Amino acid sequence: MEPAAGPVLYQKLALWDPSLGSEEEEEETETLELVIPNSWSPQDSLRRKVDRLTGAWARLVAALLLLAVGLSLAARQLHARGDPTGSPGSGAAPPSGHSHTPGVYHRGATISPAATCSHLGRELLAAGGNVVDAGVGAALCLAVVHPHATGLGATFWGLFHNGTSGRSTALTSGPARTLAPGLGLPSALQTLHLLHTHFGRLPWPQLLAGPSTLAQEGFLVDMALAGALAAQGTEGLCPLLCHSDGTPLGPGARATNPSLAAVLHRAALAPTPDLAGEALLRPLLRDLGLQAPSVGPTPSLEPALQLAVPQGVLSTTRSPSAGPELLAMLQAALHSGRPPPDLCLPLPQTPVTPVGSVLATIDSSGSVLLLISSLNSSFGSGHLSPSTGVLLSDLVAAPAASAWACPLVLHSSLDDTDADVLGLVASGAPDVARVTTRALLGHLAGPQNQAQHWQHQGPTQNTSICGQGILLQVAAHAEHAHVSSIPSGCCTFQGF
Numbered sequence: 001m002e003p004a005a006g007p008v009l010y011q012k013l014a015l016w017d018p019s020l021g022s023e024e025e026e027e028e029t030e031t032l033e034l035v036i037p038n039s040w041s042p043q044d045s046l047r048r049k050v051d052r053l054t055g056a057w058a059r060l061v062a063a064l065l066l067l068a069v070g071l072s073l074a075a076r077q078l079h080a081r082g083d084p085t086g087s088p089g090s091g092a093a094p095p096s097g098h099s100h101t102p103g104v105y106h107r108g109a110t111i112s113p114a115a116t117c118s119h120l121g122r123e124l125l126a127a128g129g130n131v132v133d134a135g136v137g138a139a140l141c142l143a144v145v146h147p148h149a150t151g152l153g154a155t156f157w158g159l160f161h162n163g164t165s166g167r168s169t170a171l172t173s174g175p176a177r178t179l180a181p182g183l184g185l186p187s188a189l190q191t192l193h194l195l196h197t198h199f200g201r202l203p204w205p206q207l208l209a210g211p212s213t214l215a216q217e218g219f220l221v222d223m224a225l226a227g228a229l230a231a232q233g234t235e236g237l238c239p240l241l242c243h244s245d246g247t248p249l250g251p252g253a254r255a256t257n258p259s260l261a262a263v264l265h266r267a268a269l270a271p272t273p274d275l276a277g278e279a280l281l282r283p284l285l286r287d288l289g290l291q292a293p294s295v296g297p298t299p300s301l302e303p304a305l306q307l308a309v310p311q312g313v314l315s316t317t318r319s320p321s322a323g324p325e326l327l328a329m330l331q332a333a334l335h336s337g338r339p340p341p342d343l344c345l346p347l348p349q350t351p352v353t354p355v356g357s358v359l360a361t362i363d364s365s366g367s368v369l370l371l372i373s374s375l376n377s378s379f380g381s382g383h384l385s386p387s388t389g390v391l392l393s394d395l396v397a398a399p400a401a402s403a404w405a406c407p408l409v410l411h412s413s414l415d416d417t418d419a420d421v422l423g424l425v426a427s428g429a430p431d432v433a434r435v436t437t438r439a440l441l442g443h444l445a446g447p448q449n450q451a452q453h454w455q456h457q458g459p460t461q462n463t464s465i466c467g468q469g470i471l472l473q474v475a476a477h478a479e480h481a482h483v484s485s486i487p488s489g490c491c492t493f494q495g496f
Helices: 042-051 055-081 117-126 132-146 188-199 206-219 223-233 256-267 273-288 323-336 432-444 447-455
Strands: 107-111 155-161 168-172 178-179 301-302 303-310 311-318 357-363 368-376 407-410 421-426 471-477 480-486 493-496
Touching: 042 107, 042 155, 055 357, 055 421, 107 117, 107 471, 107 480, 117 132, 117 206, 117 357, 132 155, 132 188, 132 206, 132 223, 132 256, 155 188, 155 311, 155 407, 155 421, 168 188, 168 311, 178 273, 188 206, 188 273, 188 301, 206 256, 256 273, 303 323, 311 323, 323 432, 357 421, 357 447, 368 407, 368 421, 368 432, 368 471, 407 432, 432 471, 480 493
Parallel strands: none
Antiparallel strands: 107 357, 107 493, 155 168, 155 368, 168 301, 303 311, 311 407, 357 368, 407 421, 421 471, 471 480
């Protein structure tokens, strides 16, 4: 067995986390998650033994050994799925060649605040889906397992960069509207279905199968949800997130949401975005005793707002998001010629508004999807619809209603579709544009500046801060996909 090769820092498009590097050796062998069967086949290690045997005994021994390997891998995968702590992804080295450090993949990856949803996104990529399929599936998964931060009642913004065409497209949920005072009009299903209709590859029902199964059969409460429940209390959230005695579910407890599973099942059969939204809106209106709104959600896809800089082209979402503010801050900072600011991000010590969720998917060709969503407050309005299992947002129409949304993509060249791509998306901070600006300036400052930052930025030991104040970074460089988060270790990633 060859010794493991040492890491080498990428120089052209280095990430914040210096551990995400490639290897010096030219010969590369693909590395996967520990719990995911990789491209190395057990037959390779058995062939020499089998060649020494003959007849039926050889076939029997080989079959038994293959069965044992398969059962071992399956057991590891089930164990990882059931981990309520949501530990970051890890990689297992093949028997020869070199292995990448966690967060570096040959083909693609998904990173999100929930291990189950990162795994689901990885499975959709491995099934032949693209980054849009993986991102939409992971977002719907988060709607099930993280109802404190996102859901079918949340507002979504997104940014999709097509690595083949080099074009970036912004996704918006449209103007914030209300069903009643303090109850936001849900638009998530229409928004995500619209994105998938234009850019997805797998069938729409396939993306909802995993989230629907989780809602129906149950999921394990992780640290983020348990912490939010402990801080919020259970008023209005029972019986969904409570024990029979009314106390909140803790880490590792199993929760089910069959009403939400039924909504997802109906939405899976909808051929259009509007009909997908109706799968939720009709039973929701019956619960509330309300009439259908005169104007429904109006999600849209439009060319991203862009700014040319010496390092390439920046793309983000348009107004009323914080995208224009972000580009103005970046332009001023780049023209000032001042040294980059301190890279340590201010993490909230107390709950902040809006509470949100982020995820990112990327492939090695440079296609990126960044999604950010919010219910505004923790658990939104706190009103749980019995017929749908959905919590509505309490996000109201206001000039600053979308100031929390400004996903950013840096494409190093519009003329070269093989050029490096960097994606940044942050959540849980009222000054998210400033946080993203500092992150990009730190990246542009080069590997040395980032390495100095990470000497003081180890993996966080406080899981309570991992729900909010998160910055996700994804990059495509040298035919590899890179993923990381700040604080380090807060978000799980899986790739292949």
